[in-house]
Amino acid sequence: QVQLRExxxxxxxxxxxxSLTCAVSAYSISSNYYWGxxxxxxxxxxxxxxxxxxxxxxxYNPSLxxxxxxxxxxxxxxFSLNLNSVTAADTAVYYCAxxxxxxxxxxxxxxxxxxxxxxxxxxxx
Amino acid sequence: xxxxxxxxSVSGAPGQRVTISCxxxxxxxxxxxxxxxxxxxxxxxxxxxxxxxxxxxSGVPDRFSGSKSGTSASLAITGLQAEDEADYYxxxxxxxxxxxxxGGGTKLTVx
Numbered sequence: 001q002v003q004l005r006e007x008x009x010x011x012x013x014x015x016x017x018x019s020l021t022c023a024v025s026a027y028s029i030s031s032n033y034y035w036g037x038x039x040x041x042x043x044x045x046x047x048x049x050x051x052x053x054x055x056x057x058x059x060y061n062p063s064l065x066x067x068x069x070x071x072x073x074x075x076x077x078x079f080s081l082n083l084n085s086v087t088a089a090d091t092a093v094y095y096c097a098x099x100x101x102x103x104x105x106x107x108x109x110x111x112x113x114x115x116x117x118x119x120x121x122x123x124x125x
Numbered sequence: 126x127x128x129x130x131x132x133x134s135v136s137g138a139p140g141q142r143v144t145i146s147c148x149x150x151x152x153x154x155x156x157x158x159x160x161x162x163x164x165x166x167x168x169x170x171x172x173x174x175x176x177x178x179x180x181x182x183s184g185v186p187d188r189f190s191g192s193k194s195g196t197s198a199s200l201a202i203t204g205l206q207a208e209d210e211a212d213y214y215x216x217x218x219x220x221x222x223x224x225x226x227x228g229g230g231t232k233l234t235v236x
Contacts, residue, residue, distance in 0.1 A: 028144065036225070037224075038227075040171070045214065045227060045228070045229045045230040046163075046171065046216075046227040047216055047227065048222070048224055048225040048227060049223070050224075051224060051225070059223055059224045060224070061222060061224060062221075062222060062223075084141070085143045092202070096232050097226075100176075101176060101177065105159065105177065108158055108218040109158070109217075110218075110225075111159070111161040111173060111175070111176040111216070112161075112163070112171070112173060112174050112216070112225075113176070113182065115170040115171055115172070116170065117169075117170055120235055
């Protein structure tokens with residue numbers, strides 16, 4: 001069963017860059033799945049950030065696109081998120097997840113079928 | 126408009142049936158894109174509950190069911206149990222985002 005685990009600093013200063021990595025185990029990241037990041041501010045709902053395919057195709061939430069980069073490292077079986085120029089509004093639990101169902105349903109029919117446990121990132125000086 | 130609207134809260138007594146609605150638009154559900162539902166227990170990551178409008182992953186009880194019509198979708202929970210108390214989110218693809226869109230979430234309280 002696929003497992004995902006987020007890692008990265010829990011505290012980031014305003015205007016700096018938030019960097020997180022999602023390590024994938026028990027499954028090859030190069031298989032026919034997409035991989036994504038979702039965040040959840042404290043006490044609020046879920047917000048999709050970005051999705052990537054192992055080939056490097058990327059998809060970004062337009063509201064964050066100017067500040068976000070998602071990348072994949074197939075040699076380490078992991079993918080990463082960089083969010084620059086952070087503010088307090090970026091404080092959230094960041095989840096990495098696998099987007100399943102795309103083989104049969106295409107990218108638009110995908111669903112997040114496996115999630116990491118989440119990483120709380122606080123933006124504060 | 127890229128919004129999936131859910132009621133902030135619903136409640137029901139043990140054994141009862143509750144439904145949670147998810148209203149979208151022609152840029153998402155109304156275009157025919159599938160709807161998914163996730164359950165988030167307190168302090169944990171979301172868990173896939175329903176995919177492809179009305180399909181349950183292995184291990185999800187058949188007390189949970191989904192449906193879709195027009196620009197809306199619904200999650201129904203029958204035989205409500207105390208362990209069902211959680212936040213529930215709908216999700217679909219949105220053409221304006223060119224990506225995934227989540228509803229605002231609904232808190233289910235079991236009385």
